Amino acid sequence: MILAAILAVALLAVVAAFQLGLAFGAPWGAAAWGGQHPGVLPQKLRIASGVAALVVYPLVIALVLASAGMIDDGWLPVDGTLIMWGLAGLLGLGAVMNVASPSRPERNWGAVALTIALCCALIALKV
Numbered sequence: 656m657i658l659a660a661i662l663a664v665a666l667l668a669v670v671a672a673f674q675l676g677l678a679f680g681a682p683w684g685a686a687a688w689g690g691q692h693p694g695v696l697p698q699k700l701r702i703a704s705g706v707a708a709l710v711v712y713p714l715v716i717a718l719v720l721a722s723a724g725m726i727d728d729g730w731l732p733v734d735g736t737l738i739m740w741g742l743a744g745l746l747g748l749g750a751v752m753n754v755a756s757p758s759r760p761e762r763n764w765g766a767v768a769l770t771i772a773l774c775c776a777l778i779a780l781k782v
Contacts, residue, residue: 656723656724656777656778656781656782657723657725659723659773659774659775659777659778659782660719660720660722660723660725660774660778662770662774663719663770663771663774663775663778664716664719664720666767666770666771666774667712667715667716667719667771668712668716669767670712670764670767671707671708671712671713671716672708673686673687674687674704674705674707674708674712675704675705675708675709677696677700677701677704677708678701678702678704678705678708679701680695680696680701681695682694682695683760684696684700685758685760685761686758686760686761686763686764687700687704687761687764688700688703688704689756689757689758689761690756690757690758690759690760690761691758715742718731718735718738718739718742719739719742719774719775719778721735722735722736722738722739722778722779723735723778735778736779736781739775739776739778739779740775740776740779742771742772742775743772743773743775743776743779744772745772746768746769746771746772746775747768747769747772749768749772750765750766750768750769750772751765753765753768
């Protein structure tokens with residue numbers, strides 16, 4: 656379970672860094688948000704990437720760490736197992752969406768999302 660949490664956190668940090676790069680204007684639009692904006696993303700998507708990088712992914716990292724027992728879990732609104740199953744489902748769906756993307760660069764993120772989803776499932780199973 657601890658190894659799964661460490662791997663999930665490492666991959667989530669990579670995704671957060673990628674999103675932060677997009678927010679600051681990195682020309683990686685073909686690999687994000689459906690791949691419909693090659694190059695630098697439009698302003699609204701750059702803001703969304705910034706929110707994802709600075710709010711969403713850090714929160715998910717904290718949920719993973721708390722659910723795995725690596726940090727205090729007293730702040731969790733529900734049982735960590737339930738949270739991990741929810742994240743596993745959402746990330747699994749995200750993996751399917753990445754793989755189905757018409758953008759080849761975005762399809763590469765499918766493996767990352769699936770790996771994080773499997774890590775969350777392992778944490779939920781307490782393996």
